[in-house]
């Protein structure tokens with residue numbers, strides 16, 4: 285269950301431009317962009333101005349005219365079922381962008397599971413990808429969202445880890461196994477983790493046990 289945003293953000297109406305189901309149960313929703321943002325920031329969103337707010341990473345480039353979010357439908361949830369039904373011309377209430385999961389330095393590793401890839405889409409589409417390495421974990425091959433973007437921009441520095449299916453393009457197994465076995469875990473590097481709490485805790489523990497200092501692990505947890 286997502287926690288209600290405690291210090292309530294102001295939300296303003298934004299017109300929906302498009303809403304596309306990119307894989308079953310996962311949507312890329314585009315709304316009017318009302319203000320500038322730094323790649324990696326989030327917005328709060330709701331169907332109605334007084335509803336509880338939910339947070340979403342911005343998943344579009346800073347120079348694009350639309351603001352995109354990437355979300356999976358939680359069938360029992362409050363916001364994502366109605367949000368999945370939005371169509372062009374409808375309204376979503378959206379806050380100004382905020383958050384500090386931003387400005388990843390060169391050399392950084394980006395580590396994501398599922399829709400936790402969203403902030404890295406924004407970074408890649410904004411030109412922030414040189415000398416970064418992306419590790420993305422998912423159960424199924426169709427859950428490597430925006431893989432064409434990352435293949436084009438990052439080439440061999442884009443690594444996919446798939447646990448339930450295999451293909452020539454992906455590594456079979458968990459990204460945590462890769463981190464555990466890697467001889468390239470450098471303590472001086474910054475690691476940006478985004479996704480569910482289990483992944484973030486597990487990867488953080490692994491990195492700490494490999495000598496990475498706590499302040500080099502920056503996490504965005506989707507609770």
Ligand SMILES: Cc1cc2nc3c(=O)[nH]c(=O)nc-3n(C[C@H](O)[C@H](O)[C@H](O)COP(=O)(O)OP(=O)(O)OC[C@H]3O[C@@H](n4cnc5c(N)ncnc54)[C@H](O)[C@@H]3O)c2cc1C
Pocket residue numbers: 285286287326338339340341342353354355356357358360361362363364365399402504505506507
């Ligand atoms: C910083 C941040 C960024 C995020 N970015 C993204 C993103 O880019 N994409 C994305 O998909 N998600 C993201 N999330 C998660 C997102 O904010 C929502 O939590 C998620 O979309 C579910 O929202 P919902 O309203 O549909 O479900 P909720 O209404 O929050 O429900 C979620 C689950 O909790 C259960 N539940 C609800 N109320 C109760 C209750 N009273 N008691 C017990 N169980 C209950 C529901 O049955 C459901 O299974 C982010 C979260 C954070 C904190």
